[in-house]
Amino acid sequence: MAKTILTVDDSGSLRQMLAFSLKEAGYGVIEAVNGQDGLDKAIKQKVDLVLTDQNMPVMDGLSLIKALRGLKNYQSVPILMLTTEAGADMKAQGKAAGANGWLVKPFDPARLTEVVKKLIG
Amino acid sequence: MVSSDMSSSEQLNVQVLNLLSGVSTHGDHHLAEVERDLVQMDGLLDEAIKKLCTSFMAINFAIAKQQEALDSMLKDGMSAPDYAARIEVIHGEISRHVGAAVTGLQFQDMTSQLIGRMVQQLTGLRDVFGELDANAPPLPESSNENLLEKLNGISDRVGARCNELSCDVRSAVKQRHMESGDIELF
Numbered sequence: 001m002a003k004t005i006l007t008v009d010d011s012g013s014l015r016q017m018l019a020f021s022l023k024e025a026g027y028g029v030i031e032a033v034n035g036q037d038g039l040d041k042a043i044k045q046k047v048d049l050v051l052t053d054q055n056m057p058v059m060d061g062l063s064l065i066k067a068l069r070g071l072k073n074y075q076s077v078p079i080l081m082l083t084t085e086a087g088a089d090m091k092a093q094g095k096a097a098g099a100n101g102w103l104v105k106p107f108d109p110a111r112l113t114e115v116v117k118k119l120i121g
Numbered sequence: 122m123v124s125s126d127m128s129s130s131e132q133l134n135v136q137v138l139n140l141l142s143g144v145s146t147h148g149d150h151h152l153a154e155v156e157r158d159l160v161q162m163d164g165l166l167d168e169a170i171k172k173l174c175t176s177f178m179a180i181n182f183a184i185a186k187q188q189e190a191l192d193s194m195l196k197d198g199m200s201a202p203d204y205a206a207r208i209e210v211i212h213g214e215i216s217r218h219v220g221a222a223v224t225g226l227q228f229q230d231m232t233s234q235l236i237g238r239m240v241q242q243l244t245g246l247r248d249v250f251g252e253l254d255a256n257a258p259p260l261p262e263s264s265n266e267n268l269l270e271k272l273n274g275i276s277d278r279v280g281a282r283c284n285e286l287s288c289d290v291r292s293a294v295k296q297r298h299m300e301s302g303d304i305e306l307f
Contacts, residue, residue: 011230017223055234055293084231084294086302095307104302106227109220115304 008038021109035059169228
């Protein structure tokens, strides 16, 4: 059965490109438009990996990670940040919140799927 | 700074100059930020379009090669394993170019964030100018003391708006190129 990845980004075009790249690599994809939407969908269906943007309306990526790490089901699920933010300070905040990795946009589909494969096979 | 030793008309002059200078400084600062974002956006768009053009042309070329390979198999009797090997190479080329196109297409996400920031800067500036406009009509009929008080009030509100604007508008996009970004696993 295909592993499922939750992608959380307020940009529709970015979600579309993530879905295209991840589906090409054989993963199932669930999309969410902001952190709150991502949290709701993650609770509704357990996913194998979460890929989230940082700057989004309603709930940002760091808040989503903190909320997910507070859930029993998501304490060891890999969470990656995919954002334009590249500062060391933001990365440190991401790490402290419980992120497993930090990817700076724009992403290259081959490198992204390589990282995902490394984390969930 | 307005000294208490000055006459009210001198204080008024100083306050008017301070206000104009403050508005000019803040206006310059925020417009310079907008200019910086526009230059950054222009660079990103330029690189993205070049990347997309290159990818689309390369994909078109690879599809033509695929057709040639098919023709070779049908007309010249190319063996099935040779055909499969050629198609596999072409498929790899297409995937690489599609990947480059996907990277290039992400300009929309980055430029959208830059445009959002510019809109915030311009809205903030409109609010700053709005503070001046909202207090303009009563000024000519007032005494120097009243005018000074009003100008002090306007200066404070303009200063507060400018400070709010500076705090709110942080740039999350530092990228100047459309090359794929760093990856760090913790």
